[in-house]
Amino acid sequence: MxxxxxxxxxxxxxxxxxxxxxxxxxGQNVNKVSSAVQLRFDAAGSPSLPDPVKARLPAIAGSRMTKEGVIVITAQVYRDQERNRADAIARLVDLIRRAAYRPPPRRxxxxxxxxxxxxxxxKTKHARTKSLRGKPPAD
Incomplete structure (x- = not known):
């Protein structure tokens, strides 16, 4: 959980x-060790997320969410897999937290x-200035 x-x-x-x-x-390490992690989370089909959060999630996730509603996060900051796993989960949790925040309605x-x-x-002052720039009235 x-x-x-x-x-x-x-x-x-x-x-x-x-x-x-x-x-x-x-170098050779990057070619033979799978240290990066790709996280996939089906947000559209998740029973854990309430509907309002599912509705706000595509706008917040942006290009990280596919058309099918799957969030894809790639973590490759660290050199070991465990830290990249923790980073990917933390980024997913942050995304969902931001979607869970309901902005107050505008009054x-x-x-x-x-x-x-x-x-x-x-407006009156501007109109007076403009009228003074015209031709003087004929007497």
């Missing part, structure tokens, strides 16, 4: 981890009476 929030916990069976070879420098506001007056006074 991986605890994400006090109300959300993921089963370890829902997360699939595959060891892969890391890219980048490292529409109205302009105050003083701000309306300031706007109208500014």
């Amino acid at each position: 991986i605890e994400v929030t006090p109300t959300i916990a993921l089963e370890e069976g829902e997360i699939e981890m595959v060891p892969i070879r890391a890219s980048g420098p490292g 529409p506001t109205r302009p105050t009476l003083a701000s309306k007056r300031r706007r109208l006074d500014g």
Whole structure:
């Protein structure tokens, strides 16, 4: 059981981890040791996630989520597989935590009476300036 929030916990069976070879420098070691980890989590089909979290997750996950609703995270920061596994799980938990946060609804506001007056006074002043730039009236 991986605890994400006090109300959300993921089963370890829902997360699939595959060891892969890391890219980048490292010589012979990088060619023969699979130290990187690719984590796959089916967010769309997960019974552990509530529907509002599933709805917000694609926007937060971005390109890490496939069209089928599977989150793919590749961890290759560390040189050993165990630390990369822990890093991948921590990144998944962080993603789900951010999706679990429900932003407060926006309450529409109205302009105050003083701000309306300031706007109208500014318009009047601007109109007066413009009218003074015209031709003088013929007598």
